[in-house]
Amino acid sequence: LGFAKDVTEEKTTSQRLQFLAHHDPLTGLLNRTRFGEIVDHSVAAGASPAVICIDLDRFKVVNDLYGHAAGDEVLIDAARRIVEASSCPVARLGGDEFAVLVNENGAAGRITRRIVEVLARPFNIRDLGVEISGSAGVAVHQSDTAVGSDLVLRNANLALYRAKHDGRNQWCFFDPAMDNAAREQRxxxxxxxxxxxxxxxxxxxxxxxxxxxxxxxxxxxxxxxxxxxxxxxxxxxxxxxxxxxxxxxxxxxxxxxxxxxxxxxxxxxxxxxxxxxxxxxxxxxxxxxxxxxxxxxxxxxxxxxxxxxxxxxxxxxxxxxxxxxxxxxxxxxxxxxxxxxxxxxxxxxxxxxxxxxxxxxxxxxxxxxxxxxxxxxxxxxxxxxxxxxxxxxxxxxxxxxxxxxxxxxxxxxxxxxxxxxxxxxxxxxxxxxxxxxxxxxxxxxxxxxxxxxxxxxxxxxx
Missing domain, CATH: 3.20.20.450 (EAL domain)
Known part of the structure; x- marks a missing residue:
C-alpha cells in the first residue's frame, strides 16, 4: 500500500506566512522589520543610502468622516503612488507612515519631491476627489558611523516632523539642528x-x-x-x-x-x-x-x-x-x-x-x-x-x-x-x-x- 498527501494547501499557507513575516498585509509593502534589515544590509555593504519618511497629512479626517474601509483604500492608493514615484524599496511603517530606501542618495531630493507631488493629487473616495496630501523627511546615512537603520530612520522622522510643522504638503532634509530642537521639545x-x-x-x-x-x-x-x-x-x-x-x-x-x-x-x-x-x-x-x-x-x-x-x-x-x-x-x-x-x-x-x-x-x-x-x-x-x-x-x-x-x-x-x-x-x-x-x-x-x-x-x- 502507498500513501500520498496533498501538500499544496500546506505549502501555500507556509508561503503566505513567510510573506506576512516581511510584508504589510494591507498594502503588500515591506514591513518595518524587513525595511530595517534592508537598510542595515545596505550600510554593512559600505553604502550611504538615504531614507525618506512619509506621512499622510489629513488621513485621520478620512477615517473619521468616511470610515476605516475608505481609509484602507486611501492607504493602498498612497502605497501604489509612492512605489511608482520612487521605483525603490518601500515600506509601510505603521498607520499612515511610509518609508523609502534610496541607495543612490544623490537622487533622494528628486524622488522625495515627486512623492509629495503625487500625494497632493486628490484621492477618490466614494466618487469624491478628497485632498489629503503628504509630508516627507529625508536623512542620509553618514558613512562615518556604523549605526544603521535606527539612526537614519530617526533622523528622517525628525525631518518629517519639521516638514509637517512648517505647513504640511512639504518635505525637507534632516539637519543636525533638528536633533537639538527635538531635545528642546522634550x-x-x-x-x-x-x-x-x-x-x-x-x-x-x-x-x-x-x-x-x-x-x-x-x-x-x-x-x-x-x-x-x-x-x-x-x-x-x-x-x-x-x-x-x-x-x-x-x-x-x-x-x-x-x-x-x-x-x-x-x-x-x-x-x-x-x-x-x-x-x-x-x-x-x-x-x-x-x-x-x-x-x-x-x-x-x-x-x-x-x-x-x-x-x-x-x-x-x-x-x-x-x-x-x-x-x-x-x-x-x-x-x-x-x-x-x-x-x-x-x-x-x-x-x-x-x-x-x-x-x-x-x-x-x-x-x-x-x-x-x-x-x-x-x-x-x-x-x-x-x-x-x-x-x-x-x-x-x-x-x-x-x-x-x-x-x-x-x-x-x-x-x-x-x-x-x-x-x-x-x-x-x-x-x-x-x-x-x-x-x-x-x-x-x-x-x-x-x-x-x-x-x-x-x-x-x-
Missing part, C-alpha cells in the same frame, strides 16, 4: 508638567469689538507661558505638547477657572470666551465642570462663550452634539472657531447647535488680494445672516480690513487692529497697548454700553 514637555504649579502659566485677554461701533463686547482668554529660561513660549509650541502629553485637561481647566473668576468682576455687558480642547471634549463630565466653575464664581452662564474647532466635532459627532446641546441648555453660547480651515461643511450648522461662527484669520489676511478668500468671507457672513448667527472675523490687522468687513456686514471683529492680547489690568487702566485709536478701553466700553449719546460721540470722533 525639555519643554518636562517643564510644562510643572509650569502650572510654579505659576508660569497665566491668562491674557484679547478684545472683540462690534464691527460698526467698535465697542468692546467680549474678551477671549488665551494661555501664555513665561518660561524662566526660554522666555515667552508661543502657544503654537506648547499647546500641541500639552495635548500630546496629557497635560491639556489641567491646563484647560486652569484657563477656564481664571477667566471666569476675572469676568465675574466685569460690567455685566461683557462676555468671556474660552477655547475647549479635544481632550476636554473627551471628558464626559466637561459640562458639569463648566457649570461648577460658573457657580463657584457666580458668573451667569449667558456671559460665557466656548469656542470649538470643527476638527474636534468630526472625531465623534454624537458626543459633540450632546455636549454642545448640554452647554446651550446650561445657558452657555457656543462658537465654531477657525471656520474654513478644515473639512468645513454647511451640514455642521444643521447638525451642531452653534450660536456664532468665527472666520479664520487666513481668509481675512488674504481677502484684499485674493478673490477666493474674499468670496469665502462674503459667503460666511451671508450664511450667518441667513441663520441669524453672529459672524466674527479673526485676525483683523489693518484699518482697510476693518473697513471691508464693515461693508460686507460682519458683526464682530478681533485682531491686532482691535487689540493685542494683554493682561486685563492693561485694559482696566485705560492702556491701549498699540491698539487702533478708535477702540474703546474696558472702562470706556462699559460706559458706552449704557449711553447711546457716548456711542454717537465716539462714532463721530472717528
Amino acid at each position: 525639555q519643554i514637555e518636562a517643564d510644562l508638567r510643572t509650569a502650572l504649579a510654579r505659576g508660569e502659566i497665566h491668562v491674557e485677554y484679547q478684545p472683540l469689538a462690534d464691527a460698526i461701533t467698535k465697542e468692546i463686547v467680549s474678551f477671549e482668554a488665551l494661555a501664555r507661558w513665561d518660561h524662566p529660561r526660554l522666555g515667552r513660549i508661543p502657544p503654537g509650541m506648547f499647546i500641541p505638547v500639552a495635548e500630546e502629553s496629557g497635560i491639556m485637561p489641567d491646563l484647560g481647566h486652569y484657563i477656564l477657572e481664571a477667566a471666569v473668576k476675572e469676568a465675574a468682576t466685569w460690567t455685566p455687558e461683557l462676555r468671556i470666551a474660552v477655547n475647549l480642547s479635544p481632550t476636554q471634549m473627551d471628558d464626559d463630565g466637561i459640562v458639569e465642570k463648566i457649570a461648577s466653575v460658573l457657580r463657584r464664581h457666580r458668573l451667569p452662564p449667558r456671559r460665557l462663550e466656548v469656542e470649538i474647532t470643527e476638527g474636534i466635532l468630526i472625531k465623534d459627532t454624537l458626543r459633540g452634539v450632546r455636549i454642545l446641546t448640554d452647554l446651550r441648555a446650561l445657558g452657555v453660547s457656543v462658537a465654531m472657531d477657525d471656520f474654513g480651515t478644515g473639512y468645513s461643511s454647511l451640514n455642521y450648522f444643521r447638525t451642531f447647535p452653534f450660536d456664532k461662527v468665527k472666520i479664520d484669520q487666513t481668509f481675512i489676511r488674504d481677502m484684499d488680494d485674493n478673490p477666493q478668500s474674499l468670496a469665502i468671507v462674503q459667503a460666511v457672513i451671508g450664511l450667518g445672516r441667513g441663520l441669524g448667527m453672529p459672524v466674527v472675523a479673526e485676525g483683523v490687522e489693518t484699518a482697510e480690513q476693518l473697513a471691508r468687513l464693515q461693508v460686507e456686514g460682519c458683526d464682530v471683529v478681533q485682531g491686532y487692529h482691535i487689540g493685542r492680547p494683554a493682561n486685563i489690568e492693561s485694559f482696566k487702566d485705560g492702556m491701549t497697548l498699540q491698539r487702533a485709536d478708535a477702540v474703546a478701553t474696558l472702562a470706556t466700553a462699559s460706559a458706552m454700553a449704557t449711553s447711546p449719546t457716548r456711542q454717537h460721540e465716539a462714532a463721530a470722533a472717528d
Whole structure:
C-alpha cells in the first residue's frame, strides 16, 4: 500500500506566512522589520543610502468622516503612488507612515519631491476627489558611523516632523539642528508638567469689538507661558505638547477657572470666551465642570462663550452634539472657531447647535488680494445672516480690513487692529497697548454700553 498527501494547501499557507513575516498585509509593502534589515544590509555593504519618511497629512479626517474601509483604500492608493514615484524599496511603517530606501542618495531630493507631488493629487473616495496630501523627511546615512537603520530612520522622522510643522504638503532634509530642537521639545514637555504649579502659566485677554461701533463686547482668554529660561513660549509650541502629553485637561481647566473668576468682576455687558480642547471634549463630565466653575464664581452662564474647532466635532459627532446641546441648555453660547480651515461643511450648522461662527484669520489676511478668500468671507457672513448667527472675523490687522468687513456686514471683529492680547489690568487702566485709536478701553466700553449719546460721540470722533 502507498500513501500520498496533498501538500499544496500546506505549502501555500507556509508561503503566505513567510510573506506576512516581511510584508504589510494591507498594502503588500515591506514591513518595518524587513525595511530595517534592508537598510542595515545596505550600510554593512559600505553604502550611504538615504531614507525618506512619509506621512499622510489629513488621513485621520478620512477615517473619521468616511470610515476605516475608505481609509484602507486611501492607504493602498498612497502605497501604489509612492512605489511608482520612487521605483525603490518601500515600506509601510505603521498607520499612515511610509518609508523609502534610496541607495543612490544623490537622487533622494528628486524622488522625495515627486512623492509629495503625487500625494497632493486628490484621492477618490466614494466618487469624491478628497485632498489629503503628504509630508516627507529625508536623512542620509553618514558613512562615518556604523549605526544603521535606527539612526537614519530617526533622523528622517525628525525631518518629517519639521516638514509637517512648517505647513504640511512639504518635505525637507534632516539637519543636525533638528536633533537639538527635538531635545528642546522634550525639555519643554518636562517643564510644562510643572509650569502650572510654579505659576508660569497665566491668562491674557484679547478684545472683540462690534464691527460698526467698535465697542468692546467680549474678551477671549488665551494661555501664555513665561518660561524662566526660554522666555515667552508661543502657544503654537506648547499647546500641541500639552495635548500630546496629557497635560491639556489641567491646563484647560486652569484657563477656564481664571477667566471666569476675572469676568465675574466685569460690567455685566461683557462676555468671556474660552477655547475647549479635544481632550476636554473627551471628558464626559466637561459640562458639569463648566457649570461648577460658573457657580463657584457666580458668573451667569449667558456671559460665557466656548469656542470649538470643527476638527474636534468630526472625531465623534454624537458626543459633540450632546455636549454642545448640554452647554446651550446650561445657558452657555457656543462658537465654531477657525471656520474654513478644515473639512468645513454647511451640514455642521444643521447638525451642531452653534450660536456664532468665527472666520479664520487666513481668509481675512488674504481677502484684499485674493478673490477666493474674499468670496469665502462674503459667503460666511451671508450664511450667518441667513441663520441669524453672529459672524466674527479673526485676525483683523489693518484699518482697510476693518473697513471691508464693515461693508460686507460682519458683526464682530478681533485682531491686532482691535487689540493685542494683554493682561486685563492693561485694559482696566485705560492702556491701549498699540491698539487702533478708535477702540474703546474696558472702562470706556462699559460706559458706552449704557449711553447711546457716548456711542454717537465716539462714532463721530472717528
